[in-house]
Amino acid sequence: MWILLFLGPTTYLIAHEQSGAEAILTPLINGEPYYYSYIVTHADNPWETLDDLLAEVGDIDFAFASISSTSGSIIPSYELLQRGVFQSEDDHEFNSVVYTGSHDVTAQQVQNKLVDAGGIDSAIFHSLVARGDIDESQFRVLWQSEQLYQYPWVVPAGTDRQLIEDIQEVFLNITDDRILSVFGGASGFVITDPENYENVRNAIYAVRPEMLNPKED
Numbered sequence: 001m002w003i004l005l006f007l008g009p010t011t012y013l014i015a016h017e018q019s020g021a022e023a024i025l026t027p028l029i030n031g032e033p034y035y036y037s038y039i040v041t042h043a044d045n046p047w048e049t050l051d052d053l054l055a056e057v058g059d060i061d062f063a064f065a066s067i068s069s070t071s072g073s074i075i076p077s078y079e080l081l082q083r084g085v086f087q088s089e090d091d092h093e094f095n096s097v098v099y100t101g102s103h104d105v106t107a108q109q110v111q112n113k114l115v116d117a118g119g120i121d122s123a124i125f126h127s128l129v130a131r132g133d134i135d136e137s138q139f140r141v142l143w144q145s146e147q148l149y150q151y152p153w154v155v156p157a158g159t160d161r162q163l164i165e166d167i168q169e170v171f172l173n174i175t176d177d178r179i180l181s182v183f184g185g186a187s188g189f190v191i192t193d194p195e196n197y198e199n200v201r202n203a204i205y206a207v208r209p210e211m212l213n214p215k216e217d
Helices: 009-019 050-054 070-082 103-111 122-131 161-172 177-183 194-207
Strands: 022-028 037-042 061-064 086-088 096-099 117-121 139-144 153-155 188-191
Touching (some): 009 070, 009 153, 022 161, 050 139, 061 070, 061 103, 103 117, 103 122, 103 139, 117 122, 153 161, 161 188
Parallel strands (some): 061 096
Antiparallel strands (some): 022 188
């Protein structure tokens, strides 16, 4: 019996830190193993850049996705921390901060002008556009993060090395579009490892260190 899980980068890093889980594969989307965190606003708003938005930070209502979301919370939080306007949901310079629980809800709240800006996964944003769930013309991307490695496929610590290599070989040899379509629009797969997620790990330690080092009872 073997276990293979598909986890977000932050969830994977928590599992890696706490139990030694190992990332072995990541999907290619349009031929690339990367995605980004966006900070978006409504196209009707006057801001063209994140600097423009933050010049009015005290009047801004900002939305994150779930607290543990890599691109919807951790990475934009880290950027805002570095810019000196955000420490936590209880310590920030915004008019208000909300956690919507999902990228979809964040996108809808920005489109409906319920918040002024929000952090969102670039791949999910473009998927919502492609499905017609949101209108791309109603959005402006104010900021884009550096490249983030796609969600990894993960095995438990101690998984047999030959089994890992066999799993990798199976995924690397998938070329049938009908099969790939099952994996959220992947165009293929590549081998990955923990080093590819160091930028996310650094951001977690800066904004949510308790996720990687939970306090013992």
